[in-house]
Amino acid sequence: MSLIIEHRVHSDFDLDKSKLIKILENSFDEIFVVNKHGIVIYVNEACQKNYDLKPSDVIGKTVHYLVSEGYYTPAIAPLVFKTRKAVTLEQETKSGRKLLVTAIPVFDEKNELDFIVMNSRNITEIEQLRQDLEKTKEYYKTQIQQLRQKELSNQDGLVFQSEKMREFMHTAQRIAPFDTTILILGESGTGKNLLAKQIHTMSNRRHEPYICINCAAIPEQLLESELFGYTKGAFTGAERSGKPGLIELAHKGTLFLDEIGEIPLSLQAKLLQLVQDHTFIPIGGTESRQVDIRIISATNCNLPKLIEQGRFRLDLYYRLNVIEIEIPPVRERSDDIVLLLHYFLNKFDIKYSTSHYFSEECLAVLQNYQWPGNVREIEHLVERLVITVSENCILPKHLPLPKHAAMPEDTEKSPSALMKTALNKELRDEFTEYSFKIKERETILELYEELRSSYKVASILKISQSKVSRIVRTYSEKNMSNS
Ligand SMILES: Nc1ncnc2c1ncn2[C@@H]1O[C@H](COP(=O)(O)OP(=O)(O)OP(=O)(O)O)[C@@H](O)[C@H]1O
Known part of the structure; x- marks a missing residue:
């Protein structure tokens, strides 16, 4: 059986010259043959599609001429002459077509290069498809990136990835389990509310109530009763049985006092008592009640300024800010x-x-x-x-x-605007570094004043003695030149 096939194949390949020419002419790819002098000795009909030239326009010309006339670029034959090896590369023709060309050297019996057979495939469409694919890939890459960002941000609580917030949240996480009073500072909209809730969730009180009171949102007359509650018949219009205040409802949990800077002065003494010893007297009551609460407060006001203006009690401020944390504004992260x-x-x-x-x-x-x-x-x-x-x-x-x-x-x-932001950041960083250097210098000089020994200063500050000496020397010199 295999013998028969072999015989058939053999007889089919028993070709004469005209048949061979027909085969070459009907090849979809361009067949281009150059002799050892670089002259085109054969090219099939496909050359018409690739260069808009008839075979008769090409045969007899040198490859050097065709390349110098810009019919295609880059030249491939010189590479094969030089390396005596098959070479494959992409060429572009005068009419903008892209060809994938493979040139194979053919040697004579003395092993000298006799001619080069080149096979050129028109890949213009493939190239176009490749470029389209690249663009599509780019598009989906952006989409995937955005989806990833979305997924990353698909979480409860504060969403962040900046180093500044990472450090900040690390601190918040560390203090969350302790029952200490916390004062959260930060500009409006930075997430103070959200953070207070998150601290509660990270604390051991997470399964107990979380009561949030916005001191600015409740009218002054109502705030006291809302906060502290009232006893039976405390005032006209009050519920007969009395009513527990929000403070009492927060028992065992967390009480969040938002916009603490807005709390009226008249209530601050009562609040101080609550923060100090966790006791309070409801309106109309005579006995103080004890609650087990953790107090977190927040403000975007400048409390020291309110204290200066006599609108906020200093003792209350001290009690509230046992731990003070400030959420950075968005522009800084x-x-x-x-x-x-x-x-x-x-x-x-x-x-x-x-x-x-x-x-x-x-x-x-x-x-x-x-x-x-x-x-x-x-x-x-x-x-x-x-x-x-x-x-x-x-x-x-x-x-x-x-x-x-x-x-x-x-x-x-505009890249210039983007540059500006980058530049601002650079300036800010430079400024921070500059202020740090000044602070460091001041500390060194102060310590040196006291200890009069660069060795001692260096060992306390854990810096090199030469640095201390250099700063002391420069400072003394400056002093001398100034005087
Ligand atoms: N990091 C964050 N991730 C997700 N949402 C946030 C983040 N920070 C703030 N928010 C959202 O932004 C809005 C404002 O936050 P929040 O009310 O906590 O700010 P605030 O600092 O308390 O503002 P104000 O001082 O005006 O009361 C809320 O809807 C909050 O859920």
């Missing part, structure tokens, strides 16, 4: 902006059954913005965009940011 944008985009897309993503330019503009309203402003802006933008892609033109926003100048993605 720009690494969180993109994450927060995606977090809220995901949240509101789910809420409104929509599907959006931010264009790169849009993200650049938003990252460059200062966010005076902090996270709350990000949240509100994203909700607004989700509702108002009907396309899936959110572009810079959709942004309703105020004029003073740090919109990149002329174009929507």
Whole structure:
């Protein structure tokens, strides 16, 4: 059986010259043969498709001529002459077609290069498809990145990824289990409320009540009764049986006093007693009641200033800020902006059954913005965009940011504006470093004044003695030149 096949194959290949020429002419790929002098001795009909030239226009020409006339580039034959090896590369023709060419050297019986056979495949369409595929890949890469960001941000509590917030949350986590009183500071919208709740969740009181009171939201006349409750028949209009206050409801749990700077002076003494020994007397009552609560308070006011103005008690301030932590504003943790944008985009897309993503330019503009309203402003802006933008892609033109926003100048993605932010950061870093150096110098000089020994100063500060000597010397010199 195998013998028969072998015989058939053999007889089929018993070809004469005209048949061979026919085969070559009907090849889809271009066959291009160059002799050892670099002259084209054969090219099939496919050359018409590739270079818009008839075979008769090409045969007899040198490859050097064809390349210098720009019919195709780069040249491949010289490489084969040089290396005596098969070479494959991509060529581009005058008419903009892309060819994948393989050139194979053929040797004579003396092993000298006799001619080169080149096979060229038109890959223009494949190349176009490849480029389209690259673009599609790029598009999906961005989408996946955004989805990852969304997933990353799909968590409860504060969403963050900046180093500053990482450190901050590390501190919050450390203090959460202790029952100590905490004062949370930070600009409006930085997440003080959310943090207080998170501290409660991280504490041993997590299964007990978490009561939040916004001291600014309750009218002054009502605040006392809301907070401390009242006894039977305490005042006209009061419920007959009396009513427990929010403080009592927080028993065993956490009491969060938001906007503490707004608490009226008249209530501050009563609050001081509560913070100090966890006791209080309800309105109309005569006996004090004990509660087991952890108190967290928050404010975006400057409490020392209120104290100066006589609007806040110093003793209460001291009691409230046993531990004081300050949430940094968003503009100081720009690494969180993109994450927060995606977090809220995901949240509101789910809420409104929509599907959006931010264009790169849009993200650049938003990252460059200062966010005076902090996270709350990000949240509100994203909700607004989700509702108002009907396309899936959110572009810079959709942004309703105020004029003073740090919109990149002329174009929507002006690199100069982005540079400016980077530059500002660099200046800030430089300034921090500068202030640190001054502080360090002052400390060294103060200690030296006291100890009069560079060795002792160096060992206390754990720095080199030469550094201490250098600073002391420079300082004395300055002193001398000034005097
Ligand atoms: N890091 C964060 N991750 C997710 N959401 C946040 C984050 N920070 C704040 N938010 C959200 O932003 C909004 C404002 O936060 P929050 O009310 O906690 O701020 P605040 O500092 O207490 O503001 P104010 O001082 O005005 O009371 C809330 O909807 C909150 O859920």
